[in-house]
Amino acid sequence: MEKAVEDQTDQEMFVHSELQRLRDSIDNLDAALVHLLAERFKCTKEVGRLKAEHELPPADPEREAAQIRRLRALAEESKLDPVFAERFLNFVIAEVVRHHELIASSRAAARATM
Numbered sequence: 881m882e883k884a885v886e887d888q889t890d891q892e893m894f895v896h897s898e899l900q901r902l903r904d905s906i907d908n909l910d911a912a913l914v915h916l917l918a919e920r921f922k923c924t925k926e927v928g929r930l931k932a933e934h935e936l937p938p939a940d941p942e943r944e945a946a947q948i949r950r951l952r953a954l955a956e957e958s959k960l961d962p963v964f965a966e967r968f969l970n971f972v973i974a975e976v977v978r979h980h981e982l983i984a985s986s987r988a989a990a991r992a993t994m
């Protein structure tokens with residue numbers, strides 16, 4: 881095979897195997913993220929039940945602000961964009977609060993029929 885063609889084939893094989901190696905790690909990390917999020921939602925659903933039973937408000941803005949400060953600092957330490965970390969946490973918290981509101985309204989409806 882001509883040298884230039886051989887070099888190009890080697891380079892293509894290298895790029896292909898690097899891409900595969902990196903994508904394998906991305907797949908593992910994405911799986912870990914899903915598992916971590918699932919565990920977090922298991923905990924927050926318990927918090928939602930506890931709050932609903934004791935008639936506490938679904939959202940706790942002070943706790944949210946503390947979590948955001950903490951996550952931003954961790955992101956900076958890890959060289960992750962803190963704006964992205966804050967947006968991500970806000971997105972997750974909004975879903976948690978939505979769950980808490982649903983739990984609270986179904987508890988209130990159940991109490992009303994008692």
Ligand SMILES: C=C(O[C@@H]1C=C(C(=O)O)C=C[C@H]1O)C(=O)O
Binds near residue numbers: 939941947
């Ligand atoms: C989980 C809670 O409920 C809400 C969700 C939060 C979260 O997902 O981190 C934080 C505060 C609350 O608005 C809590 O009060 O701890």
